[in-house]
Amino acid sequence: MRISSAFYGRSSSALIRGSMKKIQRSFCTENASDGFSSSRIKIFDRDLKRKQRDRAAWLMRQDDSFVNTVAENLLDRLEDCKKAFPAALCLGGSLKAIRHLLRGRGGVEKLIMMDMSLDMVKLCKEFEKDMTDENIETSFVVGDEEFLPVRESSLDLVISCLGLHWTNDLPGAMIQCRLALKPDGLFLAAILGGETLKELRIACTVAQMEREGGISPRLSPLAQVRDAGNLLTRAGFTLPGVDVDEYTVKYENALQLIEHL
Secondary structure (H helix, E strand, O other): OOOOOEEEEEOOHHHHHOOOHHHOOOEHHHHOOOOOOOOOOOOOOHHHHHHHHHHHHHHOOOOOHHHHHHHHHHHHHHHHOOOOOOEEEEEOOOHHHHHHHHOOHHHOOEEEEEEOOHHHHHHHHHHHOOOOOOOOEEEEEEOEOOEOOOEOOOEEEEEEEOOHHHOOOHHHHHHHHHHHEEEEEEEEEEOOEOOOOHHHHHHHHHHHHHHHOOOOOOOOOOEOHHHHHHHHHHOOOEEEEEEOOOOOOOOOOHHHHHHHO
């Protein structure tokens, strides 16, 4: 299984400063328009996804080496930044791995852990009890990436590790992340993309052609590298960057792969 891409961008200080007085009490969802008509097509059933996240919370009791590797590589980007990020938001996906591997990087003092799944939030809160080596004020929120319950210009850092590829309105979600950031804030995210699960797509296509004589989508649509760069620009981020990392994960059978997903 392959993963791409890690992408990141800075919030535009000129854009946010120009409207600071008008939006002091507004939330990100109130101004998440980019001048384009955001997609109204519901590719993903968010209620079903929440239930899947609830179930995944119990399957994630053990460390996942793949998730940890992606989270570690994403957090490495913080070491390239000279400034500190006192207030940070970690969006659903791999909250536990991000919290465990943060280890004082980025100068984070206040950390908001947010997931649409109550069980996932409970898991992270339970894990937090064992984190005695860091002086980070951590809070937990049940919320949706598509409707961020966060005030504008209130954060220095937004991190999303393996979560945003299941949003129906990815441009809108990224715009809300940008609005939540203070001037010169940083957005870091890792999503599944590119040729991820290419082998599974081919297997599903061949099997369906043989049995049904036609094909229909069986896997989630994934962004390409060019798409990620365009999304960052469309969301209003400055200094956007996109990296591609490839990982190979081997499974004994297809059921093991599906359970991991």
